Amino acid sequence: MPLSTDVLTEILSLYLISAIGYAAGKAFKLDIKSITTLTIYAICPVVFVLTISKLDFSAGAVAAPLVTFAAASMLAPIVLKVTSLYSDQKTPYLAALSTGTSNWGYFGIPIAFAVLEPEMVAAYIMLGFGKQLFENSLGIYYVSRGTKSPKESIKNIFRFPVIYAIAAGLVLSYIDYDLPQMGEKFLTLFKGAYTVLGMMMIGLGLSALDKFRVDVPFTASVFAVRFLIWPMIAMAIVWADTHIGLLGPQYHKPLLLFSVMPVGANNIAFATQFDMYPGKASIAVLLSTLFALFYIPLAIWFFGL
Numbered sequence: 350m351p352l353s354t355d356v357l358t359e360i361l362s363l364y365l366i367s368a369i370g371y372a373a374g375k376a377f378k379l380d381i382k383s384i385t386t387l388t389i390y391a392i393c394p395v396v397f398v399l400t401i402s403k404l405d406f407s408a409g410a411v412a413a414p415l416v417t418f419a420a421a422s423m424l425a426p427i428v429l430k431v432t433s434l435y436s437d438q439k440t441p442y443l444a445a446l447s448t449g450t451s452n453w454g455y456f457g458i459p460i461a462f463a464v465l466e467p468e469m470v471a472a473y474i475m476l477g478f479g480k481q482l483f484e485n486s487l488g489i490y491y492v493s494r495g496t497k498s499p500k501e502s503i504k505n506i507f508r509f510p511v512i513y514a515i516a517a518g519l520v521l522s523y524i525d526y527d528l529p530q531m532g533e534k535f536l537t538l539f540k541g542a543y544t545v546l547g548m549m550m551i552g553l554g555l556s557a558l559d560k561f562r563v564d565v566p567f568t569a570s571v572f573a574v575r576f577l578i579w580p581m582i583a584m585a586i587v588w589a590d591t592h593i594g595l596l597g598p599q600y601h602k603p604l605l606l607f608s609v610m611p612v613g614a615n616n617i618a619f620a621t622q623f624d625m626y627p628g629k630a631s632i633a634v635l636l637s638t639l640f641a642l643f644y645i646p647l648a649i650w651f652f653g654l
Contacts, residue, residue: 372556396536418483446616458477490505493505605654606654
C-alpha cells in the first residue's frame with residue numbers, strides 16, 4: 350500500500366537521523382548535555398511560540414490539549430506509585446515522566462503529515478501541546494524529584510522556557526497575530542532543527558553508554574503504559590466524545606495516532622539535565638522507537654487511519 354510505504358519511509362528516515370547521532374557521538378565524543386541544553390532552551394521555545402501563534406481558537410482547540418494534559422496528569426502519579434513497589438528510589442520519578450510524555454513531535458509530526466489530512470495534522474499538534482504542557486510542568490517536577498526536594502522541584506519548572514513560550518504563543522493566537530514572512534521562514538528552519546536534534550539525541554544518548562543494560566521492570570512498565578494503556582485511554586475518549594461532542598470528529602483520528610507514539614526523546618534531555626539515569630532513559634527511548642517500526646503501521650491499520 351502507498352500509505353504504508355509513506356509511513357515506513359518517514360519512520361526509517363527518523364531512524365537514520367538517530368544512527369547518524371550515534372555515529373557522531375562515538376566518533377567525536379560529543380557532549381550530549383550541550384545538545385540537550387540547546388534543544389530545551391533554544392530550539393523548542395521558538396518552535397512552540399511560533400507554531401501556537403498560528404493556531405485558531407475554537408472549543409475543540411482549547412479542549413484538546415486540556416484532555417491530553419489531564420490524562421497524563423492522572424496517569425503519572427499512578428505509575429509513580431506502582432513502579433515504586435519494585436524499583437529503586439529514583440526510577441519511579443523517571444517512569445512518571447516517561448509515561449506522561451511521548452515522542453509525538455520529533456517522531457510523530459512527520460508521520461502525521463504522511464497519514465492525516467492537513468486540518469487533522471493541526472488537530473494532532475493541538476493534542477500534542479497538552480503533552481508538552483505536562484512535560485514542562487508536572488513532568489519536570491517528577492524528574493526533578495528524583496534528586497531534589499518538592500520545593501526545589503517546583504522552582505525548576507520555572508527555569509525552563511518552553512512553558513513561557515506556550516503562554517506567549519497562546520496570547521499571540523488569541524489576539525490573532527499574523528506572522529510576517531520572515532517569521533514563517535524562521536519557523537520552517539527551526540522545525541527542521543527541532544526534528545533533527547530531537548532524533549539525534551537518541552543516538553547521542555546511546556553513544557555515551559559504557560554498557561547496554563536494560564532495566565527490564567522500568568522498560569516493561571513504560572512499554573505497557575505507552576503501547577497499551579494510552580491507546581485504551583484514546584479509544585475511551587473517542588467513544589465518549591462521540592456522545593458529548595466536546596472535541597469533534599476532526600480530533601478522533603489524530604488522538605488515536607497520538608496515543609501510539611513511542612517514549613519521548615526529551616526524556617533523555619531531562620534525565621541528562623537532572624542526572625536521572627540518562628542511559629536508562631536512552632535505552633527505553635531506543636527500544637520503544639524500534640518497536641514503533643512495527644507497532645505504528647499495525648495501529649494505523651487497526652484504527653483505519
